[in-house]
Amino acid sequence: MIALKPARAQSDRRSGSRGGDALCALLRPAAEAVEAALGRWLSDPLIPTALAEAMRYASLNGGKRIRPALVLFSADAVADAADRPADPMPAAVAVELVHCYSLVHDDLPAMDDDALRRGRPTCHVRYGEAMAILVGDALLTRAFEVLARGVAEAPLSARLTGELAAAAGPAGIIAGQAADMGLCDVPDGPEGLRSIHARKTGALIRAAVRMGAICAGAGEEALAALTAFGEAAGLAFQVTDDLLDATASAKILGKTPGKDAEAGKRNYVAALGIEPTRRLAADLNARAAAALEILGPPADTLRHLAALLSERDR
Amino acid sequence: MIALKPARAQSDRRSGSRGGDALCALLRPAAEAVEAALGRWLSDPLIPTALAEAMRYASLNGGKRIRPALVLFSADAVADAADRPADPMPAAVAVELVHCYSLVHDDLPAMDDDALRRGRPTCHVRYGEAMAILVGDALLTRAFEVLARGVAEAPLSARLTGELAAAAGPAGIIAGQAADMGLCDVPDGPEGLRSIHARKTGALIRAAVRMGAICAGAGEEALAALTAFGEAAGLAFQVTDDLLDATASAKILGKTPGKDAEAGKRNYVAALGIEPTRRLAADLNARAAAALEILGPPADTLRHLAALLSERDR
Numbered sequence: 122m123i124a125l126k127p128a129r130a131q132s133d134r135r136s137g138s139r140g141g142d143a144l145c146a147l148l149r150p151a152a153e154a155v156e157a158a159l160g161r162w163l164s165d166p167l168i169p170t171a172l173a174e175a176m177r178y179a180s181l182n183g184g185k186r187i188r189p190a191l192v193l194f195s196a197d198a199v200a201d202a203a204d205r206p207a208d209p210m211p212a213a214v215a216v217e218l219v220h221c222y223s224l225v226h227d228d229l230p231a232m233d234d235d236a237l238r239r240g241r242p243t244c245h246v247r248y249g250e251a252m253a254i255l256v257g258d259a260l261l262t263r264a265f266e267v268l269a270r271g272v273a274e275a276p277l278s279a280r281l282t283g284e285l286a287a288a289a290g291p292a293g294i295i296a297g298q299a300a301d302m303g304l305c306d307v308p309d310g311p312e313g314l315r316s317i318h319a320r321k322t323g324a325l326i327r328a329a330v331r332m333g334a335i336c337a338g339a340g341e342e343a344l345a346a347l348t349a350f351g352e353a354a355g356l357a358f359q360v361t362d363d364l365l366d367a368t369a370s371a372k373i374l375g376k377t378p379g380k381d382a383e384a385g386k387r388n389y390v391a392a393l394g395i396e397p398t399r400r401l402a403a404d405l406n407a408r409a410a411a412a413l414e415i416l417g418p419p420a421d422t423l424r425h426l427a428a429l430l431s432e433r434d435r
Numbered sequence: 436m437i438a439l440k441p442a443r444a445q446s447d448r449r450s451g452s453r454g455g456d457a458l459c460a461l462l463r464p465a466a467e468a469v470e471a472a473l474g475r476w477l478s479d480p481l482i483p484t485a486l487a488e489a490m491r492y493a494s495l496n497g498g499k500r501i502r503p504a505l506v507l508f509s510a511d512a513v514a515d516a517a518d519r520p521a522d523p524m525p526a527a528v529a530v531e532l533v534h535c536y537s538l539v540h541d542d543l544p545a546m547d548d549d550a551l552r553r554g555r556p557t558c559h560v561r562y563g564e565a566m567a568i569l570v571g572d573a574l575l576t577r578a579f580e581v582l583a584r585g586v587a588e589a590p591l592s593a594r595l596t597g598e599l600a601a602a603a604g605p606a607g608i609i610a611g612q613a614a615d616m617g618l619c620d621v622p623d624g625p626e627g628l629r630s631i632h633a634r635k636t637g638a639l640i641r642a643a644v645r646m647g648a649i650c651a652g653a654g655e656e657a658l659a660a661l662t663a664f665g666e667a668a669g670l671a672f673q674v675t676d677d678l679l680d681a682t683a684s685a686k687i688l689g690k691t692p693g694k695d696a697e698a699g700k701r702n703y704v705a706a707l708g709i710e711p712t713r714r715l716a717a718d719l720n721a722r723a724a725a726a727l728e729i730l731g732p733p734a735d736t737l738r739h740l741a742a743l744l745s746e747r748d749r
Contacts (some may be wrong), residue, residue, distance in 0.1 A: 292481035
């Protein structure tokens, strides 16, 4: 296991952009370790060169790697590296592959039709629509190959596969995206929004935290606490995203802002107004923090990450 | 395990369409059992109604179910139901889900742009492009959930997941489709064609046969024999498909014929001519049959299936 201790105090002091620099500093060691592992899983000589290049473009692209960091920090909250039944890195890589696939497919012209992602042309703008569909399919499929071949303990491998498939599948991310696109019936108002976000964004964040805990051999109580944390933090993350979409600029976001309002998409700011949305985010963040209490000091990195995410500006 | 004994002799005699009726009769018991299991995996109350309906449209649609039958017949070739470490049905369902997903995505406007599949409007024609992308993603993800949650033996579950992910992923089906679309470099002539087909069609057929054998506890020799069978039969299947695309009518095929030539796609008939392609198919079928020899009478159903597939007219 690679040491994941960030230079926290220093970067906190440097943080001029509402926690942005501190967030990057906290995530950087985890992000670098995840990217190294991701790169290894994508440098398979059996993948055709052009396809592998497009897969790397869509996944090794300066993302913050929040979800894999949640896997790793959640494992840290449960047990030291030496005391874990499994290394959480393959789970972290698999979670990030699923996240990258979902971005590639969500950006497609038939879906959200986004031209800009993390400050660069989206995959279909760069490589064409057919390649982008295949790249998404390939990243998703490889996520499951990573869990099957990368996790030595077979019972853990099967359990992690079940967690990830449930979160990513038609009762998780895909249900959320279908509802967000207006392809499925969803109740009006904040309850409907909550149901969209719990699946579109929340399901993978919840799974990330749970998968890290499972790799670290979490007992029932710790797993329940981390699940509650993941659910609150996942929803808080999306509520904050809605706030940022309504208030930030393209330069800061690295993607087109105001798209939600333009596309007539539901979001919390439109449903509740800016101030009530801020209060909702604060309430969810408080609940996430409360859920971690029983885990004590080993959950400090996770706490710190949740706090910085609540203050982020992109 | 459901009994999978077809009324073979009778249907062979009725077969007016070059083995078509006999093929359906051989496959029907397996197809019905697979469809019942598929239906159970897709009737999950957590899947939004509209998404579940589109997933069923794309998967419970009168397909012949050749690949899941290969899983089940391959298991039969290795061991009786009572002597197997695992029921092959979840593997059969997972393989069919991957096949159905690949058809939905291959048919998309940005890919092969097909309007007709199994005699009905394709998924994106019926439900729109966004839903079709999500349906494909959902069928693929659910395949892995079926292996994770449906296979009780964890080491087998992880092994089957690895087999399916490798066959479906960027070194398998996706590489084949990318090459077929001209998105990756492939050598000219029959060798390039072989490399496209080995991945686009062959990889999943090979995996189907291997997964059935693994569920039945195949030893090294039996697994090697069935792998060789799967490779030859998979290539033979695609060569026969190319022959049918060049010679059959839309009414018989249930899809638009002559699309390959029209799209400038490479196929064996264009590369070799009709008669040499027929000889190649015959050679591959002979090699498939030879590979099964060491398995004796338990492989009879698999032999019979391979023979009927070589004579099919759709």
